[in-house]
Amino acid sequence: MTKTSRLSFPATVTALCEAIAAAGNTVFATIDQSAAAEDAGLSLRPTTLIVFGNPKAGTPLMEAYPLVALDLPLKLLVWEDDALVCVAYIPMSEIAARYGVTDMDARIAAVDRTLHDLTESIV
Secondary structure: OEEEOOOOHHHHHHHHHHHHHHOOOEEEEEEEHHHHHHHOOOOOOOEEEEEEEOHHHHHHHHHHOHHHHHOOOEEEEEEEEOOEEEEEOOOHHHHHHHOOOOOOHHHHHHHHHHHHHHHHOOO
16 A cells, blocks of 8 residues: 655654554654665665554464564555655555454454554645
């Protein structure tokens, strides 16, 4: 899922991190991938990966389906290209389908709603 932000690149990253925290989730890391590229002597458009989650939502999924942990915690990718700021994520329903998760439809739908609501806050 990819959406276009109405905010600048830095404002988008900040707004998403604030919205994540306000929704009761934890930001585990913000990885400035363009800074990492620069440290390696390379150039990359402004790109940041936000890694976040809520153990109350994710732990039952990982307990029942251990391979889900390959895609959790959740991630939002923010990048800027030609003054257009985009945010992308993989819906929990796609992650669940990838690992054959069953009998957790309400939990999966709740995570998808959270991802939708977080990203709608910047469009």
